[in-house]
């Protein structure tokens with residue numbers, strides 16, 4: 001099963017791209033599920049299903065065309081199904097701090113639950129084999145980053161906090177239940193957490209496997225949008241996911257004339273060049289602004305043909321290499337960068353704001369640095385095979 005994850009800033013066109021991709025995949029014969037991971041679901045709207053009662057109704061996959069299903073994860077229902085003991089305990093805990101029932105229940109929905117539910121589904125579908133491709137329509141960037149980091153966070157939590165908590169509570173339960181104003185979590189709480197964890201087991205490897213999971217960043221040719229796209233790129237790379245395409249949506253087509261749009265067109269051309277130099281060698285796809293909203297199967301199909309080309313399969317694996325990695329080895333921070341060909345003498349390195357700039361002949365690569373490295377300077381570089389290893393140190 002292939003997993004295609006579409007992420008980007010709010011409003012750039014993620015849902016339209018994800019839905020259109022689904023239409024093209026299904027038309028090429030793949031059993032495709034487009035799943036919305038965004039709590040503010042708009043997938044059904046994109047397919048123009050207004051007449052059908054779909055929103056939150058069941059949260060199950062709904063067939064919208066031959067071999068094409070869509071699913072909007074229904075968080076309330078998921079919680080009832082998987083998290084009764086956990087949310088029950090948290091609600092009770094919040095209630096003792098003076099919150100009303102409804103408020104306590106609302107607060108017990110901690111951030112990340114939506115994403116966690118989606119990950120469970122992805123894992124389940126991977127095991128059941130009922131779909132060939134799962135397309136994920138993500139919430140705006142911050143949430144989709146949480147989505148990919150969740151398995152790591154949970155893994156850490158399970159290893160370090162959970163086993164400790166469990167032992168501790170076992171030991172103190174006999175005394176604490178008599179004196180504590182708050183009940184300790186019941187045993188079911190621990191069992192529930194363990195079951196939950198079991199449901200997403202292995203998903204981190206799946207997300208990091210470039211043969212399975214590809215991230216596509218959707219952006220507009222605007223400076224502010226680009227900045228966020230760059231941050232997302234750094235973050236996905238940091239988490240070991242492979243970005244294999246950048247989609248620039250809503251480009252003003254050539255037939256738009258007039259002074260008012262001339263400025264916009266000029267700005268888009270400039271930002272587009274910046275996008276190309278920043279993300280190279282990742283392929284950039286361009287989609288024009290259409291004369292109307294992209295709603296319904298037919299327009300989504302047209303959108304997909306413009307984006308991918310007629311008959312081109314969007315699930316083909318095109319890139320399996322992450323362009324760079326960040327590592328810490330023996331206390332030294334490194335940026336590792338695959339270079340196609342080179343000798344050390346030709347490489348130029350410098351820092352610009354929070355980016356590391358690598359120059360190699362006419363090629364220039366901007367590498368956004370993660371927060372942990374943003375205050376550092378390149379201190380030296382060497383080649384290992386075709387890998388350039390840049391050492392970063394605090395200046």
Ligand SMILES: Nc1ncnc2c1ncn2[C@@H]1O[C@H](COP(=O)(O)OP(=O)(O)OP(=O)(O)O)[C@@H](O)[C@H]1O
Nearest residue numbers: 010011012013014015016250288289290292293294
């Ligand atoms: N290239 C385009 N031409 C014309 N309209 C477009 C284009 N791309 C997207 N739209 C329209 O823009 C609106 C927003 O798009 P969409 O919902 O896909 O964005 P999104 O990134 O998913 O937003 P959100 O962050 O709110 O989830 C929709 O009405 C969609 O039909």
Ligand SMILES: [Mg+2]
Nearest residue numbers: 014015038042
């Ligand atoms: Mg959306």
